[in-house]
Amino acid sequence: MRCAAISCLLMCLFYPGAMQVGVHQHSHVSVPDGSTAELACHLDGGNIQDFNIQWFKQLGNAAPIFLLAHANDSSIQWSATSPGRYRPIRNSSYTHILQVANVTAQDSALYWCLLTRNDSYPVWGDGTQLSVYGGKDVRAPTVSLLSSQDSVDDSGLLYVACLANGFYPSVLEITWKTEGEPFQGDITSGPFLEEGDNVYSIMSILEVTSHNRRNLLSVTCEVRHDSSRTIIHKGLHHCHRDI
Structure with a gap:
């Protein structure tokens, strides 16, 4: 999930000239424990050789950390705390690769690339969620739904909360869907919370108005946790009243 911390950085660095090129990253990369992960930063409109590339790592709700x-x-240039397992590669005229060797569950995080030209041309990528699976510390989430009303037929606003807890690492996505497509409604997603014993929880709340209840029984909460190779779907029939 995309943390609000990056928004501040984007606002500080953005200006109209940055729109002349686009930078794209794969949304998800999943690799086994002990392998080498490759995270790509693709440039659309220009030559990657002309740009300076920086990489950042973001864990949970924390601010992005500079890597190299x-x-x-x-x-x-590596950061003082950046391990030697990070290797940058320019492999074509439009792609830059960050290799992370001998990955563990602790490397599961959101990775951002940032391109600059002459130190005055900042363009951010859209982030890649790296999930490392197979490690001994990985824990799958449990998922539950809670509703603010006894019945979906009740009038007024309906709030449905999808709670994922007990998982590690803290790279997890919650998506509301109806008939396989994203549900159009007001959604509020909370921060990742550390529960202790190195496991996390997070909640997403869906607000449903009276006029969009027609297909409500087809609405599902999808929880994706790639490190545990887990995808869980919960429909509204799993709900119980929040008392």
């Missing part, structure tokens, strides 16, 4: 910078003169 790969300048357009091929020099590389």
Whole structure:
């Protein structure tokens, strides 16, 4: 899920000239424990060789952490806390790769690439969620639904909460769907909360008005946790009253 912390950075760095190129990242990458992950940063409109590339790692609700910078003169600057397992590669005229060697569950996070040109041309990628599976510390989530009303036929606003808890690492997505498509409604997703014993929880709340209840029984909460190879669907028939 995309944390609000990155929004502040985007607002500070954005200006009209940055729209001349686009930067795209794969939304999800899932690799086994102990392998090498490759995270791609694709440039649309320009030559990747002309740009300086920086990579950042974001865990849960924390602010992104700088990992390294790969300048357009091929020099590389690592952060003081960045391990030597990170390797930047320019493999074509439009793609930059960040390799992360010997990954563990602790490497599961959201990774951002940032492109600059002459230190005055910032363009952010849209982030890649890296999930490492097969590690001994990985825990699958449990999922439950709670409703603000006894029946979906009741009038007025209906709030449905989808709670995922007991999972590790903290890379998890909650999506509301109807008949396989994203549900159009007001959705509020909370922060990741650490429950203790290195496990997390998160809640997403769907607000349903009286005029969009027609297909409500087809609405499902989908929870995706790639590190445990888990996808869970919960329909409204799983709900119970929140008292």
